[in-house]
Amino acid sequence: MQHIDNLLREHELYHKKADIISALKNSIKIEKIKVNQEYIPIGSSKLGGLPDMPDEMEFPKYDNGYLTFIGQFKLKEMKPYDKDGLLPNSGILYLFYDVVEQPWGFEEEEGCFKVLYFDGDLATLKRKEYPEISDNYYPLNAYQVNFKNISTISENPANLTFENEDEEENFWNFRQELMELEDEEGNTSPSHYMLGEPFNVQNDVFEELYNDEKEPILLFQIDSDEEDLGVMWGDCGLLYFCIDKEELANKQFDKVRFTLQCF
Numbered sequence: 001m002q003h004i005d006n007l008l009r010e011h012e013l014y015h016k017k018a019d020i021i022s023a024l025k026n027s028i029k030i031e032k033i034k035v036n037q038e039y040i041p042i043g044s045s046k047l048g049g050l051p052d053m054p055d056e057m058e059f060p061k062y063d064n065g066y067l068t069f070i071g072q073f074k075l076k077e078m079k080p081y082d083k084d085g086l087l088p089n090s091g092i093l094y095l096f097y098d099v100v101e102q103p104w105g106f107e108e109e110e111g112c113f114k115v116l117y118f119d120g121d122l123a124t125l126k127r128k129e130y131p132e133i134s135d136n137y138y139p140l141n142a143y144q145v146n147f148k149n150i151s152t153i154s155e156n157p158a159n160l161t162f163e164n165e166d167e168e169e170n171f172w173n174f175r176q177e178l179m180e181l182e183d184e185e186g187n188t189s190p191s192h193y194m195l196g197e198p199f200n201v202q203n204d205v206f207e208e209l210y211n212d213e214k215e216p217i218l219l220f221q222i223d224s225d226e227e228d229l230g231v232m233w234g235d236c237g238l239l240y241f242c243i244d245k246e247e248l249a250n251k252q253f254d255k256v257r258f259t260l261q262c263f
């Protein structure tokens with residue numbers, strides 16, 4: 001809370017503290033740890049590298065071949081950070097995407113991403129190699145990951161009004177600094193996180209993917225990360241994987257919706 005207080009003072013928004021605090025959402029930051037993939041325990045959370053899957057689970061395919069593995073997330077490791085109790089208590093989520101062509105996720109591009117869920121015996125998991133090496137083979141660098149709680153906020157909180165353009169600009173700057181965290185060296189770290197509010201690049205992600213009465217949840221946001229993971233989404237863009245709240249409760253991960261936005 002001290003960090004938020006400091007940002008509110010810095011951006012001359014302390015008089016709006018109560019409204020801003022009530023609009024904050026709980027998110028889970030995904031922090032990378034550099035380690036040789038062979039030392040990452042089978043079944044633990046990671047970005048990049050190769051997935052740990054049971055024999056019956058295969059690499060998903062798309063028009064151009066097999067999708068690239070983006071990461072896997074052990075929900076038991078994340079549960080202590082899930083303040084709103086939205087995620088399942090157990091199992092592993094796997095993210096895949098066409099990293100070569102990088103489709104936007106339009107309806108006609110169905111299949112360009114895949115979210116798989118495994119909730120069986122973790123002893124059956126094996127580190128699975130790519131089925132084939134081709135021009136569409138684009139593995140990401142492997143990183144073990146840790147998690148920590150962060151706060152995010154919508155671009156337009158329903159309970160927040162501004163008295164003038166300067167105050168509105170102050171809020172945008174506050175939001176930018178709140179959601180684009182810095183590492184220990186003062187460099188802006190990629191915005192990899194789960195839950196809460198998406199860091200929209202273009203349109204409102206939730207409105208873009210859900211124009212009905214569903215209650216969308218940001219399942220994953222994966223940022224461009226050229227320096228570490230070795231990938232850029234379009235022009236410094238982000239990947240958004242979203243799911244309806246009820247579908248998440250029912251573990252219907254085949255219902256996940258996706259979009260890519262970039263500058």
